[in-house]
Amino acid sequence: MIINIFTILYNIFPYLCGMKQDIPTPTDKNNPVSQFEAYIKIVKLLRQFCPWDKEQTHESISHLLLEESYETYDAIQNNNTKNMSEELGDLLLHIVMHAIIGEENNTFSLVDVISNSAEKMVVRHPHIFGEIAVNNSDEVLQNWEKIKMKDGRKSVLDGVPDVLPALLKAERIQQKAAKVGFDWDTKEDMWDKVLEEVAELKSAILNKNAESIEEEFGDVLFSLVNAARFSDIVPENALHKTNKKFINRFTYIEKRAKELGKELTNMTLIEMDELWNEAKKKM
Numbered sequence: 001m002i003i004n005i006f007t008i009l010y011n012i013f014p015y016l017c018g019m020k021q022d023i024p025t026p027t028d029k030n031n032p033v034s035q036f037e038a039y040i041k042i043v044k045l046l047r048q049f050c051p052w053d054k055e056q057t058h059e060s061i062s063h064l065l066l067e068e069s070y071e072t073y074d075a076i077q078n079n080n081t082k083n084m085s086e087e088l089g090d091l092l093l094h095i096v097m098h099a100i101i102g103e104e105n106n107t108f109s110l111v112d113v114i115s116n117s118a119e120k121m122v123v124r125h126p127h128i129f130g131e132i133a134v135n136n137s138d139e140v141l142q143n144w145e146k147i148k149m150k151d152g153r154k155s156v157l158d159g160v161p162d163v164l165p166a167l168l169k170a171e172r173i174q175q176k177a178a179k180v181g182f183d184w185d186t187k188e189d190m191w192d193k194v195l196e197e198v199a200e201l202k203s204a205i206l207n208k209n210a211e212s213i214e215e216e217f218g219d220v221l222f223s224l225v226n227a228a229r230f231s232d233i234v235p236e237n238a239l240h241k242t243n244k245k246f247i248n249r250f251t252y253i254e255k256r257a258k259e260l261g262k263e264l265t266n267m268t269l270i271e272m273d274e275l276w277n278e279a280k281k282k283m
Helices: 002-016 032-049 064-078 081-104 108-122 139-151 166-179 187-206 210-232 236-259 269-280
Strands: none
Touching: 032 081, 064 081, 064 236, 081 108, 139 166, 166 210, 166 236, 187 210, 210 236, 236 269
8 A cells, every 4th residue: 555655646746746747639639730739739848848948949959950851851762651751740840849939039930930831822822822824833933933033032042041952052043043044045055064164174183273173173063963953853862862872882892891801901993893893783
């Protein structure tokens, strides 16, 4: 009996001291609105009672938002739908957390976040909610840029984040410029530009022009992003897959070398290249 009393006291003491909280549950588990309402309550409780969560600011968790975005991207690239669902949930946590912090600071609310996004979607889709007619997705994108400029943007390039990875940023800049007609007329013109930039890079390297080499190399990359765009390739995705392919093949070389009782540092390039070709046949 004494043990039972202590067990009961142990379980109810946190509630009496305001430490433990009842877990908010949705009234209808199959209703996303009900689920979302319960979710918001959970995050608000974290802000009130969790020592770590209530210390956070927009700035302190901003890098984590970036990390979660990359983890979501990774799940998508690996076609891992289970992880994708989990990572999207982590992104949702950040959205709700930032909105609650905004409410606490009296700067904006979750209602503002949702209503602003809804309004933006309606305004930017006049072909759905208005009288504008479009024939294809290109015309949809052109309308978006026109609408954005009416919203007060000074340049069609406004809105491209500085923190984007360089390849992705180059693609977004080129896409935006192309929407207003600043683009190559043909693929041939585009490839001529690629070859021109490669020749300029080669010349800078041969002439040992240190100041120009980096700039010319950047121009080559920028022109190759253009080439990718003309072939409907997302360069960031393409390089991501190439990186993954290299990692898989190189780790195969390491594994095979170990099986052969050899160290990579003691192997010749020809020996490693033979293992590389083995890996290419297997993956």
